[in-house]
Amino acid sequence: MFNSGRGSFWLRVLGGVAGLLTSYFVAALVLGLVPVNRGFAEPANGIEIFVFTNGVHAGLAVPLASAGANLAEMFPPPPGNEGREIFVMVGWGDRRVYTATQTWSDLSLPSVALALLGSNDTVVHVEHTARPRASAEFVPVRLGLEAYRRLLVHVRASLLDNGGGQPVLLPGVSHGRRDAFYLGTGRYTVIYTCNEWVRAGLAAAGVKTAAWAPLDWAIFHHLRR
Numbered sequence: 001m002f003n004s005g006r007g008s009f010w011l012r013v014l015g016g017v018a019g020l021l022t023s024y025f026v027a028a029l030v031l032g033l034v035p036v037n038r039g040f041a042e043p044a045n046g047i048e049i050f051v052f053t054n055g056v057h058a059g060l061a062v063p064l065a066s067a068g069a070n071l072a073e074m075f076p077p078p079p080g081n082e083g084r085e086i087f088v089m090v091g092w093g094d095r096r097v098y099t100a101t102q103t104w105s106d107l108s109l110p111s112v113a114l115a116l117l118g119s120n121d122t123v124v125h126v127e128h129t130a131r132p133r134a135s136a137e138f139v140p141v142r143l144g145l146e147a148y149r150r151l152l153v154h155v156r157a158s159l160l161d162n163g164g165g166q167p168v169l170l171p172g173v174s175h176g177r178r179d180a181f182y183l184g185t186g187r188y189t190v191i192y193t194c195n196e197w198v199r200a201g202l203a204a205a206g207v208k209t210a211a212w213a214p215l216d217w218a219i220f221h222h223l224r225r
Helices: 002-033 095-100 109-117 145-157 194-204 216-223
Strands: 047-053 058-063 087-094 122-129 138-143 179-183
Touching (some): 047 145, 095 179
Antiparallel strands (some): 122 179
């Protein structure tokens, strides 16, 4: 009788977890298909950005210098690369997962699970690069000046300020010779993920995007239509 009771308890727990996961993915599907900023139209002349993905994690690629802003002071190019890289690829996420995951083989499922439960320890990853080429992984979007500035406000709000208007570099932490990590703000959760951070930035800029995008597919569903 005791073992039977324990078995039924764990079945109820597993059933509850399965129900929560099902509800989560159904909500992500439904709200991912619902558009916001339906009237968005790219201006004939504007600032070109890219929204990129590695298949799971989305980010924003913006010009290092443009009519909208010069980001070189905030994100200085790596030594020896000055003038070569004219875009920066920017992403936001949980510090433990983001800094430790350079390739898929580095991914730690326990760390991901802990991050999804909620983490205030966030970072912004910045990589200097040449102008991306439009592809399935890099989708270009042209923004007007004010829309672009609203997007940059979103990015800057995600960076911890050192008190002098500059982000706080995480020293000695990178994935290569052209990138850096900066201390972030905001709370990473199962609701507000790295992909939702991108969606929120696009929404703030007035770009047509999903109502909610914890997974990257919803962002690109609207960008590619």
